[in-house]
Amino acid sequence: MSVKRKMHLVAYLKTGPTASYASAWRHPSAPLHDIWDAERYENLARLLEEARFDAGFFADGLGLPDIYKNSFADYVGRGGQLSLIDPMTVLPLMARVTRHLGLGNTISTTFNQPYQIARSLGSLDLLSRGRAAWNVVTSATDYEARNCGMDGVPPKDDRYDRADDVLEACFALWDCWDPDALVLDRKSGVFADASKIRYANHVGPYVRTRGPMSIPRSPQGRPLILQAGSSPRGRACAARWADMIFCTTATKADGIAFRSDMHARLDAIGRSPVECAILPTLSVVIGETESIAKEKAEYLDSLIDPELVMASSSTLLGVDLSRIETAEEAEVAAGNQGIAGSRDRMSQVAKAQGISFAQAVRKPRGLLAGTPAMIADVMEDWFTNGACDGFVLPPTVFPGTYEEFGRMVTPELQRRGLLRREYAGRTLRENLANPG
Numbered sequence: 001m002s003v004k005r006k007m008h009l010v011a012y013l014k015t016g017p018t019a020s021y022a023s024a025w026r027h028p029s030a031p032l033h034d035i036w037d038a039e040r041y042e043n044l045a046r047l048l049e050e051a052r053f054d055a056g057f058f059a060d061g062l063g064l065p066d067i068y069k070n071s072f073a074d075y076v077g078r079g080g081q082l083s084l085i086d087p088m089t090v091l092p093l094m095a096r097v098t099r100h101l102g103l104g105n106t107i108s109t110t111f112n113q114p115y116q117i118a119r120s121l122g123s124l125d126l127l128s129r130g131r132a133a134w135n136v137v138t139s140a141t142d143y144e145a146r147n148c149g150m151d152g153v154p155p156k157d158d159r160y161d162r163a164d165d166v167l168e169a170c171f172a173l174w175d176c177w178d179p180d181a182l183v184l185d186r187k188s189g190v191f192a193d194a195s196k197i198r199y200a201n202h203v204g205p206y207v208r209t210r211g212p213m214s215i216p217r218s219p220q221g222r223p224l225i226l227q228a229g230s231s232p233r234g235r236a237c238a239a240r241w242a243d244m245i246f247c248t249t250a251t252k253a254d255g256i257a258f259r260s261d262m263h264a265r266l267d268a269i270g271r272s273p274v275e276c277a278i279l280p281t282l283s284v285v286i287g288e289t290e291s292i293a294k295e296k297a298e299y300l301d302s303l304i305d306p307e308l309v310m311a312s313s314s315t316l317l318g319v320d321l322s323r324i325e326t327a328e329e330a331e332v333a334a335g336n337q338g339i340a341g342s343r344d345r346m347s348q349v350a351k352a353q354g355i356s357f358a359q360a361v362r363k364p365r366g367l368l369a370g371t372p373a374m375i376a377d378v379m380e381d382w383f384t385n386g387a388c389d390g391f392v393l394p395p396t397v398f399p400g401t402y403e404e405f406g407r408m409v410t411p412e413l414q415r416r417g418l419l420r421r422e423y424a425g426r427t428l429r430e431n432l433a434n435p436g
Ligand SMILES: Cc1cc2nc3c(=O)[nH]c(=O)nc-3n(C[C@H](O)[C@H](O)[C@H](O)COP(=O)(O)O)c2cc1C
Pocket: 012, 058, 059, 060, 061, 106, 135, 136, 137, 138, 139, 140, 227, 228, 229, 230, 231, 232, 233, 234, 235, 246, 247, 248, 281, 338, 339, 340, 341, 342, 392
């Protein structure tokens, strides 16, 4: 009997109550009293594991966006996506209450040294016993660069060249210790076998690091690599390094085009497509009936603050949209800033809906609202027809989306043989290779 291909699910998370759906923090069932409580993150981790997600990862950035109208007032004042605390402080809490869920953090290769990155993620992999993932970003905004000793972000190609260098350095650091180098033998007094530890000696065009690390080899050897670059150079970087690629393609046809482009890139460098899962984002609103789902989606939309959507879109595109009308203008005005994938998504939305780019940037994210079966139908269609290998799911209401998904959509996907019933492996990498 042939084993049916299974999909991968990853949760898109933020520390704090604002995630990618604009104004959803105002929803009465999204708690605000517990934002500094460990239980908030422990509960989240349990929900994701019960829903049989591969992983949850925290998106992150290093500052308060002040691109829209040259001010941070609208973005922070109205509740734009923000990390209210460092994600690395909550991931171990999530590791503590789960056994299988992958745990990802976003760390920029533009602003950090490889030693610090390798140490941080190596520690998480050890503490979670092999469940760490790294969302590798090159960062795309000047306000972040100005917090890190630069006047602005370097040109995109330079950022990705540095990303390659930083990744090479991190891989060398993660290889400093052999798996059995830590001996811990009280009797003989041998703490570690120094002959099984070596220097990294990485000397690259952007970064240098000697090693050895003080962190022993972790269960996965290195964390899973997640990447979401959509520009040609970003895609080349993802093809070389990523175990999972995130994208924000707006339609199934755009998803098929993105995935086949990535497969061609993987093939060109001798990697197999099965080594790399491609996951578009999908925002769902789940109802017991279609009309309940529609009503929930309408209510969510009624909370939306249009100025927040503008401030958020401005941040994604790296341009002040109070002064920009077309995609071409946006691309020019962005300079080194902006996320190519977001600009593509907004152009795809404009095309698919027959509206202008200026109208598309004023729209909140598209929502898929329906019954569990309707949502599973769309997921199955994209998954079986070459548009993806699974999905990245942001919360539309936190944490209710994940509770409802696990209770209603997960069983439907399992019934169709599209999602694991149990985790097959112990580490995140094992679960990626064998989704059950
Ligand atoms: C699902 C998803 C999540 C992302 N999360 C982050 C993030 O947390 N921090 C960040 O700086 N960029 C994030 N990005 C942006 C990309 O990783 C990348 O840095 C950006 O797309 C710029 O490269 P590009 O122009 O090649 O797309 C995300 C993109 C996607 C599609």
